[in-house]
Amino acid sequence: MKHLVFKAHVAAVSLAIGLAGAGWAQTVQDNSVPDTGGLNIPSNLQIFGKVDPNVRKATAIVNDTVITGTDVDQRVALIEAANNTKIAGEERERLKLQVLRQLIDETLQIQEAASKEITVTPAELNQSYNRVAQNFKQSPAQFTQYLRQNGSSERSLRRQIEGELAWQRYLRRQIEPLTNVGEEEVKSILQRIEQSKGATEYNLQEIYIAAPPERAAEGAANAQRIMQEIGKQQQPFAYYARNFSEATTRSTGGDLGWVRAETLPPEIAQAAAQMQVGQVAGPVEVPGGFSILYLTDKRQVLTADxxxxxxxxxxxxxxxxxxxxxxxxxxxxxxxxxxxxxxxxxxxxxxxxxxxxxxxxxxxxxxxxxxxxxxxxxxxxxxxxxxxxxxxxxxxxxxxxxxxxxxDAQSAQLPSVEQVQNQLEQARVNLRAQQKLRDLRRDAIVEYR
Incomplete structure (x- = not known):
């Protein structure tokens, strides 16, 4: 029961952090410049020259590091093997583009960590690789053969492991020490939690499809296709969020955490209020695009559920x-x-x-x-x-x-000062990590072949 109470504490802190911010809880497209950002782009612009999205092949050079078409194919195969599924047609092409973007980010993260003399040793890679093999109930040798049979490779998985470990260590060394939370701020959050006692909060996951006005029909059709795939119930909602969402929360399976209606855009709040736990709703038209929502849970703050x-x-x-x-x-x-x-x-x-x-x-x-x-x-x-x-x-x-x-369940209690502080520090580390990755993208030299 103590474990359940602690989870309630963490959720309450997440709610308070959301209330403390100035923005809505709904995610936004991962653009470095919101809206036009002072770029003075005319609404009736004319494109000069031809635009062919197929010119960019699934091969790129990122600051002299080559990402090949084989790298993309093997990572896609790794996703298929992990989810025990096969992806074909347009969905596979969309997934390959998403994987290419992820590989570029992964490369930038490894390069930035290496610039600070942060590396992952072969022994550490072996340990993590063996642990993944155990999760599949196989020996490392059997797992390597399994990956090859499914079109992936040991190298592809080790590269993903290296990227995750290197970036985690970079954050701990370069960002966490610079992240501070004041005592008054913690007290303010605890007061906000007390004031929100009894309010309904929703645990939502979201897939966000960007669609400016000139591409509204295309965005709606894309969102509808994703809804149809979700309806087949072949994969969990988080799988589609990771691979198709254009929001910053795609890395966490579209998880928005616990949010209150007033922290959401009106369209999202209205949809959430009408949903039952376990229901998927959408596409919901929101400013700038469409959202697909999955309500995983709902409850009342600091109230026995x-x-x-x-x-x-x-x-x-x-x-x-x-x-x-x-x-x-x-x-x-x-x-x-x-x-x-x-x-x-x-x-x-x-x-x-x-x-x-x-x-x-x-x-x-x-x-x-x-x-x-x-x-x-x-x-x-x-x-x-x-x-x-x-x-x-x-x-x-x-x-x-x-x-x-x-x-019967007991009423949740206020989280401790330490829990609030740790949760708020982690949220700030994640935000600064996103900002750092955007900076790396801006400064990178990426050549598509």
Missing amino acids: PRNARLSLKQLTVRFPEGVTQAQATQRAAAFAEATRALRGCGTVDQLAAKLGAEVVDNDTVRIRDLPAQLQEIMLNLQVGQSTPPFGTPQEGVRALVLCGRD
Whole structure:
């Protein structure tokens, strides 16, 4: 339970940090110059000469470091292998362009770290590579062969590991020591958290597609295509955010964190207020483009959330014989429902299971919020000893959950001064890291071939 309270503290700090800023919580396109930034670009401009986006091939030289088409293809294959999927057509071409941008950033980060004499040793690379292999339940040699079979390579993964480790160390040495948080600022944030007690906050993920007025139709069509891919449920939302979002949050899977309605653009706030947990909505038209939203959770600040209650459950499962028809399954489910409604507490579950030939599974650690959305509302209103309606499929059988006990959630407490300070410092480090990467992009010499 202490772990849950700490997570609530961190979320509350995130909310306060968002309130402390002057901007909205919605992300923006990762441009170095917002809007026109004083560039004096006419609205009725005329393009002189031909513009062919296909001129830029998937090969680039970044400050004398070569990124080849093979590098791009192997990194795309690595993404496919990690997500156990195959990507084809236009989506694959978009992913290759995104990967090329990521490889350019990765190269700039490694180069900047090296300029400060920050390197990653072969032993450290081996250790990280072996840990990834363990995550795939393979030996390093087996994992290397697995990557080759899937069109990637050991070199591609090691390069990604090197970029992440080098940049983390650069931030710790060059940016973190220069990041300070004042005592009065921490006190102000704690006051903001107290003042927001009871307010609804949303945990959102976002895919942002930039679309200025002259490309509104193209942006809407692109966002709609991504919505269709998400609807296939072949990959998690974060996968599409990392690969297609044009916002600064793409590196974190589009995560906006915990935000309140008043910190969001009106269009986003209105959509979030109408969404159910687990729902994807969009495309939502916002200034400058379109957003696709995924509501992962919602709650009230510093208020006990009933969905954090831990349940003691017994699950009854009745299997159907092969070849059962829908009518037969419906009839059996109805009989199963009638039997579970007659239960007189959890003490009679095993007796009923023996009578029905059902399987019984016990679980004492499930939170209501960890259940499917359809079951959450049912469990919130269920009394101890009662059963849910049957649920399932003819292929997998029907199930019912019997509530044996409930440990209600406690109200969250204010985070400590140290927690607020650490969270605020990390947010500032991340912001300065983004600014540094933009500076590196501006100063880089990148030649596309």
